[in-house]
Amino acid sequence: MSHRQSAPQWLSEEPLILRLLNSFIDKLERGVRPQLRVSAKTTPELYDFEEDVDYLWALLDSLDKDHHLITIKKSRVKPYQPTYEGAQLLFLPEREEQVRQWLERPAIDPYALVWQHELEKLSVLPPAAQGLAQTIVRIPELGAEKTLRGFLRIDEVLRKPMTLRALSARCFQGDSKVLERYEPLVRQLYPDLASHILPRPLLLAVYLPQSFQKLLFVENQDSFLALAQRRPPTTALIYSAGFRGSALRMREPEQVVFSYLDATAPSCVDFERFWFSDRQDRLVHFWGDLDYAAMGILKAVRQSFTEASAWLPGYDPMLEQLRAGEGHSSTSANKGLQKDPGLTGCQWADDCLLPAIRQTNAFVDQEFVDIPPLRLNG
Incomplete structure (x- = not known):
C-alpha cells in the first residue's frame, strides 16, 4: 500500500502550481475532465520572461515524474518556441485525495450542496423540512431538486386515504414506485398523516373447484394457467x-x-372462510422455479401456512434435469442476484432441492415441466 506524500515545501510559494491544482479539483467537482493545455492564456506565468520560467516548468514536470499527480504530453514545437508550448497537462483522478490534502481542501458533496440550497430557497419551511435537512435522499434519476420537492409535496397530497403508490405518482411526476423504499421515512416525516397511507391489497388469482382438499x-x-385448464377436482390453485x-x-x-376462475359463490365462501382462519388442516404445496428465489417464497409461505411443502410432482422432473447437468447458470443475467435462503423448513426442499442447487450452481425454470402428464393429486 502506497503512503501519502507530504506536500513539497515550495508548494505554498508557487501561485501557478496552486492555481493549476485547484483548477483540476474544480473540474472534478463539476464532472469535467481535469486537463489543461499550456498557452499564454492558461499559464501566463510561463510566458512572463521576467520570471524564472524554466524553474516553473521544472516544478510542473516534477508533479509528473516525482509526485505522479499529472501526466504531461508535449506537443511538437518550432525551434523558437518554448519546449512546453501546447503541452497537455492531464490530472490523474485517483490522486484527488492526495491533492486535497496538500491544498487543505476537503472533499465536498455536490448533491448535498444542491439539497441544502433548495431547502434555503423555501420561503416557508414546512415541518418536514427539518427532517429532510438531516436526511438526504438520493434518487439519481430525479436529482436533488425534484426529489426534495416531491417529499415536501406529500404534505399537501396526503390529506386523504391513498396507497403509497398513488402518493408516489402524485408527488414524483407520475412515478408510482419512487416511494417503495421510503415508506418508513414518509411516516417519520409526516406522523400525523401516516394513517392515511392505505395498505396495498394483495391480488391473487385462484382456480377453485367445487370442493377443495388441497392448495x-x-x-x-x-x-x-396450464394447471387451471386441467381443472383439478380437489385442488385449489393460487x-x-x-x-x-x-x-x-x-x-x-x-x-x-x-380473482376467481369459474368459481361458484358457495365454494368462494368456503375457501375464504378457511383462508382467513388460523386453520392448518388442508394440504398446502408450493411449486415454482428450482432456484433460490422460489425456495425463499416457499420459506415465506410457510409463515402463513405452516405445513406448506415443495410440490413433488412438479419439482421431481426439474430435479432430474438439474442433476443431469442441464440447468442454466445461477449467474445468468435474467436471474439477478439471488440469495440462498438457508433452510426453508420443508424437509424435502432442505435435504434435496437446495443441496442440488448448491452443488450444481444452476437453476431450472418451472416452465420446463410438461404439464399434462403431471399427477395433480401428488
Whole structure:
C-alpha cells in the first residue's frame, strides 16, 4: 500500500502550481475532465520572461515524474518556441485525495450542496423540512431538486386515504414506485398523516373447484394457467406471482383481493372462510422455479401456512434435469442476484432441492415441466 506524500515545501510559494491544482479539483467537482493545455492564456506565468520560467516548468514536470499527480504530453514545437508550448497537462483522478490534502481542501458533496440550497430557497419551511435537512435522499434519476420537492409535496397530497403508490405518482411526476423504499421515512416525516397511507391489497388469482382438499401455490403464470385448464377436482390453485403470494399479511381480512376462475359463490365462501382462519388442516404445496428465489417464497409461505411443502410432482422432473447437468447458470443475467435462503423448513426442499442447487450452481425454470402428464393429486 502506497503512503501519502507530504506536500513539497515550495508548494505554498508557487501561485501557478496552486492555481493549476485547484483548477483540476474544480473540474472534478463539476464532472469535467481535469486537463489543461499550456498557452499564454492558461499559464501566463510561463510566458512572463521576467520570471524564472524554466524553474516553473521544472516544478510542473516534477508533479509528473516525482509526485505522479499529472501526466504531461508535449506537443511538437518550432525551434523558437518554448519546449512546453501546447503541452497537455492531464490530472490523474485517483490522486484527488492526495491533492486535497496538500491544498487543505476537503472533499465536498455536490448533491448535498444542491439539497441544502433548495431547502434555503423555501420561503416557508414546512415541518418536514427539518427532517429532510438531516436526511438526504438520493434518487439519481430525479436529482436533488425534484426529489426534495416531491417529499415536501406529500404534505399537501396526503390529506386523504391513498396507497403509497398513488402518493408516489402524485408527488414524483407520475412515478408510482419512487416511494417503495421510503415508506418508513414518509411516516417519520409526516406522523400525523401516516394513517392515511392505505395498505396495498394483495391480488391473487385462484382456480377453485367445487370442493377443495388441497392448495397449490404456483409461482409462474404459464404454469398456473396450464394447471387451471386441467381443472383439478380437489385442488385449489393460487397464482402467487413471485413474492406477492408470500406476504405475511396474506391471511388477514381486507388485505387480500381474490380473482376467481369459474368459481361458484358457495365454494368462494368456503375457501375464504378457511383462508382467513388460523386453520392448518388442508394440504398446502408450493411449486415454482428450482432456484433460490422460489425456495425463499416457499420459506415465506410457510409463515402463513405452516405445513406448506415443495410440490413433488412438479419439482421431481426439474430435479432430474438439474442433476443431469442441464440447468442454466445461477449467474445468468435474467436471474439477478439471488440469495440462498438457508433452510426453508420443508424437509424435502432442505435435504434435496437446495443441496442440488448448491452443488450444481444452476437453476431450472418451472416452465420446463410438461404439464399434462403431471399427477395433480401428488
